[in-house]
Amino acid sequence: MRTDAAELISSAQSVLSSKGTSGLSSRMAAFLARQALEEVVSQRCAKLRASAPRSPMRTKLLVLRALDDPHQADVAAMAWNRLSNACHVHAYEMQPSISEVRHLCSVVDSLLASDARTDAEGGGH
Amino acid sequence: MQLQGVGAEASEQSVHDVILEMLDEDAKAIGGVKDAVLDALAAVGDTTDTDTGSQAPTYLSSISVAGFRGIGRQARLELQPAPGLTVVSGRNGSGKSSFSEALELALTGTSYRWRQKSSLWAETWRNLHHSDPCAVRVSFIADGVGPFKIGLDWKPNDELDDRKSWTQGPSTDQRADGTSQLGWARPLELWRPILSYDELGRLIEDTPSALYDALDKLLGLDALSDAEKYLTAQLKATKSARDDADAKRKALLAALAEVDDERARRAEVLLRKRPIPLDAVLALATGTEDAGSQIVPTLRDLAVIEVPDLEAIEGAATRLRAAVQAHHSASTTVADTTRKRLDLLSGAVDFHERFGDTDCPVCGVGRLDAGWASRVRADIASSEEELNQYRAADSELKAARANAVQLLGKLSPVDPVAGVELSSLPVFNEAAAAASKAPKPDSELATHLETSFVIVADAADSLRTQAATALEAKEDTWAPLAGRIGAWVESETRAREIDNTVKVMTAAKKWMTDHGTGFRNLRLEPIAAQARNIWSQLRQESNVDLGSITLEGTATKRHAVLQGLVDGHPTKALSVMSQGELHALALALFLPRATAARSPFRFVVLDDPIQAMDPAKIDGFVQVLTEIARTHQVVVFSHDDRLASVIRETGVDARLIEVVRESESRVTVRNNDDPATRQVSDVFALINDDKLPRETRVRVLPGLFRMALETALREAYFTKQAKNGRSRAESEAGWGATKKTRAKLALWLHDDPGADVGGWLDRKPERRRTLRMCNAAHDGADAEVSDARALERTVKEILAS
DSSP states (O other), X not given: OHHHHHHHHHHHHHXXXXXXXXXXXXXXXXXXXXXXXXXXXXXXXXXXXXXXXXXXXXXXXXXXXXXXXHHHHHHHHHHHHHHHHHHSOOTTOOOOOHHHHHHHHHHHHHHHHHHHHHHHHHTOO | OOOOOHHHHHTOOOHHHHHHHHHHHOTTSOHHHHHHHHHHHHHHOOHHHHTSTTSOOEEEEEEEEESBTTBOSOEEEEOOSSSEEEEEEOOTTSSHHHHHHHHHHHHXXXXXXXHHSHHHHHTSOBOSSOOSSEEEEEEEEETTTEEEEEEEEEOTTOOGGGOEEEEEOSSOSSEEESSGGXXXXXXXXXXXXXXXXXXXXXXXXXXXXXXXXXXHHHHTOHHXXXXXXXXXXXXXXXXXXXXXXXXXXXXXXXXHHTOOOHHHHHHHHHHTSSSOOHHHHHHHHHTSOOTTOOHHHHHHHHHTOOOOOHHHHHHHHHHHHHHHHHHHHHHHHSOHHHHHHHHHHHXXXXXXXXXXXXEOTTTSSSEEOHHHHHHHHHXXXXXXXXXXXXXXXXXXXXXXXXXXXXXXXXXXOOOOOTTOOOTHHHHHHHHHXXXXXXXXXXXXHHHHHHHHHHHHHHHHHHHHHHHHHHHHHHHHHHHHHHHHHHHHHHHHHHHHHHHHHHHHHHHHHHHHHHHHHHHHHHHHHHXXXXXXXXXXXXXXXXXXXXXXXXXXXXXXXXXXXXXXXXTTEEEEGGGGOOHHHHHHHHHHHHHHHHTOTTOSBOEEEEESTTTTOOHHHHHHHHHHHHHHHTTSEEEEEESSSHHHHHHHHHTOOEEEEEEEEEGGGEEEEEEEEOHHHHHHHHHHHXXXXXXXXXXXHHHHHHHHHHHHHHHHHHHHHHHHHHHTTOOXXXXXXXXXXXXXXXXXXXXXXXXXXXXXXXXXXXXXXXXXXXXXXXTGGGTTOOOOHHHHHHHHHHHHHHHHO
C-alpha cells in the first residue's frame, strides 16, 4: 500500500513539471496529492490500530490528532484542507498556483517520510 | 520558518557599547575623536537603551467603546490577553474599525487616518445615534504586574480634542490624569503596535528618505542619528568662529589693496604669511611698531620741523652788529703800537726784576733802575686797562659771529617724502641753502641773517602745514583699517583657540558618518532577514525575491535600498512590485518593528491589512501571523471573510470574532470561534460519525475531550494569572509542571495542582461527567452525544469565568 501513496505523490510532482496540460497542471497535481495524503493518513490510522475506513477525512485526521503526534496531525489537516480547496472550483477564487501545490506536495512527501521513519524506529509492521 | 530576532535582538549591545568597541578597534581614529564621539553620544543620551527596556510586556484585554464613531450604545471587544491570533471580522461599516480607532486614539492621542483627513474626521467622530455617553476604555494586562486601564471621556458638547484621558492601575485604583505615566510615548514611536492599511501604503510610497527614517527608527538607533546631528551642529557652531576670522581676513585684504598706504602694504605682507605673526600685525595696527615704515614718521617730523625763531635771529644780528661796532671803537683807541710798546716795557720790567739795575739793553744809553721800574710799572698799568677793553670787544665779536654762524648751521635740507607731494619742501630747502651761504664780512652777515631767516621761517611754516595735512589724510584712511585689523586679530585669536577642536570635530563627524552607515546596516540585517522571511511567505506567487535591505547616504540624500531578484535577475525591488506586493512588503518590513523584543507591546493590531492581497498571499499571511502569534497577541481587523475562512479551512489555531452593526448603531460582538470551541465541535463530529468503528471511537474520544477541556482551562488559567499580576513565564512553568487534567483544573481554580476540586465538580452535573470522559482512555467506555453536550457546557462555563 505504501507504494501507492509514494507513486501518487511522485506522479503529482511530475505533472507539475510537465508541459502540455493546458494550464490544468496545478489542479491535476493537487488531486493526485490529495489522494496520496488520504492514503498516508489511512495507513497511519491503520498502524495505530484505529482504522476508520469508511469515515470522512475529518474523522481520520481527528484520530491522528488524538493518538498520534498532534503537530503532524495539524500539518496533515492543513495540507488536506488546502489541497481540497485546490481540487474544487470556488466562486471568486482562481486555481491554485503551481508553487503552492508544489509546496503542498512536499508537505505530503515529508509526512510520508516521517511515517516511514516511525515504522523503522518501531520495527515496522 | 521560525521568526528569528527575538533572541538576536535581546542580546543586542547598546549603541554606546558598540561605538566604544568600534572606537577602540579603530587605530586610525585620532586622539580627540574618541572623546568627541562619546561626548556627542552622552549629550544626546542613549534613550533607546535605557528608557524603554524596563517596561513589562503588555497585552490587550478589552476595548470598550460608547458613542464614538460607528458605535452607539456601549460595545465591548473582549480579547484574550495572551499570545495568539484573533481575527475580528465585520463588514465595512460594522463598527470594527471604530474599535481600532478608539485603541489608537487612546494610545497615541490621534489616528493615522485622521492625520491624513483631519477636517473630514473631526466632524464625524461622535456617533450620530447615541452621542452620550461618549467614552473609550481600553484594558491591558502587564505581564507580571496586573491589569490597568486607559480611559477617554467626553462631555456632551465636547469636541474631539476636549476629551479627558486617564489611566487607572496597575498599582493603584486611583485614576491619574493623562497617559504619560505609562512611559509609552517613545515605545509608541519606535514600535507602533497598530498598523492600518493606509499607513502600510504610506510607508512604502512616500519619499525614499521617509522609508529610510522609518527603518532607521525601527533599528532604535536614534541615539546614533542624534549624535550625528549633534556633532554636525556643534561643528557648525565651532567652525563659525574660524569661518568668521577667515572671512574677515579676506575682506581685510581686499580693503587694504585699495588703500595707498605703506602700512597697508606691510599689513598685506603680514596677512599673507603662514602662520600670520599676530603680534606684528597688532603692533602695526596700534602704531606701536613703525620699524620699516618711513613716510608717516617723516611726515610727523616735518609737521613739527623747527627753525630758529625770528627773535633769536634778530638778537643774534643785533649782537653781531654791536660787537662789530664795539670792536671798531676799541681798535681805534688802543693803537697797535701801544700794545707792542707795552709788551716791550713789560719785557724790560721782567728783565730788571731778574737781573737788577742795569743799562738799557735796547738803547744802551739809559739806565734800568728802581726809579725807572716804578715809573714804568705805573705806565703799564694804565695802558693795560685800555688793552683789556680792546680784547673784550674782540672776543665778543668772535662770539657774536660764531653765534650767527651756528644759527645758520642749524638749517639743513630735508629729504623729499616718497609718494607725498609737498610743494613747500623744495622752497624750504632753497631758502635753507640760501641762508647757509653766509657772507664773510661781519656787517653783511648780520643783514644776511635777518633777511634769509625770514624766508626760511616762512618756508618752514608752509612745510609744517603741508606735512600735517598729508599726515592727517594718511591717518584718516588708515585709522578704520587699523581698527579692522585689530578686530580681525581678536577673531583670529579666538579662532586659533578652537582650531584644534574644529579639526577633532570634523574628524569625529566623519568617523560617525563612515561608521554609522555600516553600523546601521549591521543592525538592520537581522530585521532584513526577518523581513525576507516574512516576504518569502507572503510573496507566494510573486516572482520578486527580496534581497539585501540597506540604508544609504546621509542627510538629505538618505534612502533605503531594497534589492530584489526577479527570476534571479537583480533589480530594485520597489520598482517591479505590484500594489498588493508593495503592501505585503510593507507588512514584511514593519511586522518586525511591531514585534521587536524590546517593545513593551506584546500586541499587534492590524486594521484591514489585506485589502489588495490576492488569495495566495492570504495563505502566506496567515502563516506569518501564526508565527508571530506564538509570542505575540495578534489582532487582525478584517472587512471580509477571506482571512477567517482561510483560518477555518486550514485549522489554524485562532479566535474568530464577528462584529455586527444593526440599526441605531447597535454593535454586537460575537465570539464566533475559538480553539476550545472548535475542539468541542470536533468531538461532536466524531460522535456523529456512525461509520467510525466503535473501538476506534473509544480510543480516540477521551483524548479529544481532554484536549478541549485543557485548552479551555489553559486559557482561563493564563487569563486569571495575568490579571493577578503573574508573569506569563511563571504561568507557563506552572502549567507545564502539571500533567493530569484534574490537577490542571485545581491549578486554575486554586492556583494549586493538589487542591480539592470536588466542590466545583459537584456544582453542575455536566462537570464530573466531562472529567470522567477525559480520563476514560482505559475504561473502554463509549461516549454519546449527551457527553459531548456536557463537554460543550463545561467549556463554555470555564471560558466565561
